[in-house]
Amino acid sequence: MGINLGDEFPNFKASTSSGDIKFHDWLGGSWAILFSHPADYTPVCTTELGRVGHLVPEFQKRGVKLIALSCDGVESHKGWIEDIKAVSDLKEFPYPIIADEKRELAVQFGMVDPDEKDAAGLPLTCRAVFIIGPDKKLKLSFLYPATTGRNFDEILRxxxxxxxxxxxxxxxxxxxxxxxxxxxVPTVKAEDIPKLFPKGVEIKPVPSGKEYLRLTPQP
Known part of the structure; x- marks a missing residue:
């Protein structure tokens, strides 16, 4: 299973470190990032969650809510959060972590890493990133293996x-x-450019002679 770009993100119910949620109600009219972690008390995840904690003001500027997911329970999350705060020098932990002990959400969202298993032999989640728009649809997804930490500057970009x-x-x-x-974008006709792009458009010459490389200052 999994979710494709443009699909409506499921309106799942879950327990989190900040209480129970229904995803669409929690999302409201915001953008959101849901990012998953293989397990609590793991080294790379600890650095990621701390980094995101420091970047919360940047995400807030962009109207983006944050929510993490890990294959452990709420009480485990709460204990791990204390480690994250200490290691990353965070006074508060500013976003919820979803509990997914049965891997139900991990399987539904296509986030399982077949090469990484816990002590009981159950597969762990990979490092997935889902960016969801205010229309509740999936706008972007990344899938990283458990061994590679994410670049959150790229996610802001x-x-x-x-x-x-x-x-x-x-x-x-x-x-x-x-x-x-x-x-x-290629669908914009040449006659519409002056109205849509008052700052002007530069056409890059190419050997084919086709005028498809059209640059404009950021609108």
């Missing part, structure tokens, strides 16, 4: 791109960062 391209007729090129030039 893609949030910036998703939010920009959701409302403007642009796409963001390789390695784009906030404030840099964007590409005009």
């Amino acid at each position: 893609v949030v910036d791109s998703l939010q920009l391209t959701a409302t403007k007729k642009v796409a963001t090129p390789a390695d784009w960062k906030q404030g840099e030039k964007c590409m005009v």
Whole structure:
């Protein structure tokens, strides 16, 4: 199983370190990131959750809620949170961690890592990242193996791109960062460019002569 881009994210119910939730109610009209972890009290996960704790103000600026998931219970999460706070120098832990002891959500969302198992031989979740829009639909997903920690600066970058391209007729090129030039999407007709892109559009010449590389300042 799994969830494809553009699918509505399931309205699951779950227990978390901050109480029980129904996902769509928790999400409201916000963007959200759901990111999974193989298990509590594991080294890489501890660094990731602490890093995200420090980045919460950046996500809040973008109207993004955060929620983690790990294949352990609520009481285990609460104990682990104390370690995360101590290691990462966090006074508070500012987002919930979902309990998924039976792996029901991990299987439903396609987050199981077949190569990583717990002491009982049960598969653990990989390091999945799901970015969900205010329309409750999946906008982006990453799947990392359990052994590779995520780059949360990249996750902030893609949030910036998703939010920009959701409302403007642009796409963001390789390695784009906030404030840099964007590409005009191919569906925009030449006659519509002056109205849509008053800052102007630069067409990159290519050997084919086709005028498809159209750059514009970030709208």
